[in-house]
Amino acid sequence: MTADSAPRTETEWLTIPQVAEILGESLGRVHRLIDENQLVASRRDGAWKIPALFLKEDRPLSSLRGTVIVLHDAGFSDDEAIDWLLTAEDTIGLAPIEALRAGRKSEVRRVARTLA
Template sequence: MTANDAASTSPRHDRVATEWLTLPEVAELLGETPGRVRRLLDEKALVGSRREGPLRIPSVFFVDDEVLSSLRGTVIVLHDAGFDDDEAIDWLLTPEESIGDAPIEALRAGRKAEVRRVAQTLA
């Protein structure tokens, strides 16, 4: 299975419902500057999409007004498997049979090892 097979660039109807936040909204949520949010994106602590206009980041990537701590390592594993940012977001938001949930829901539940193990098999 290739990254393109696992996550198409078109929105999927079975994906986790999430609000999409703009860079200024994320900066306000985190109490940071937009520049710091851009650094989080550069460091892969966050991942966003421009496919529908300005850069937007799914709100499910935040817990208690902080970036989900397990997101960065998972995004790095997905990039290593050949996923681009849009494909990584799609994979995180789409239910994965081998996990039993969408990967983002499993990460939010503290199951990062399981999610990363599955992500590593996608290369």
């Protein structure tokens, strides 16, 4: 199955103000979280948005930052990183974001390192 035909995990897309409200943080703080790779945003429907799956228990998913850094090191843009995280990965057996949420960060990062 190619990446284009692989099933994608459905997620709600949150605007930056929505994320700020969920986190109880300022807009500036959310922008810093994006700058620090603790969250990743993409322009969708004209606004910067973040997949809701990147949050867990009203906090940024703790394993996301290191994984995004590995993907950036492999040459992925933010949009490409988001797409990879949300698309089923044969070697993992599900979408990487689902594996991260299940505590399988080592496995996800191992696969991500092979993408360079």
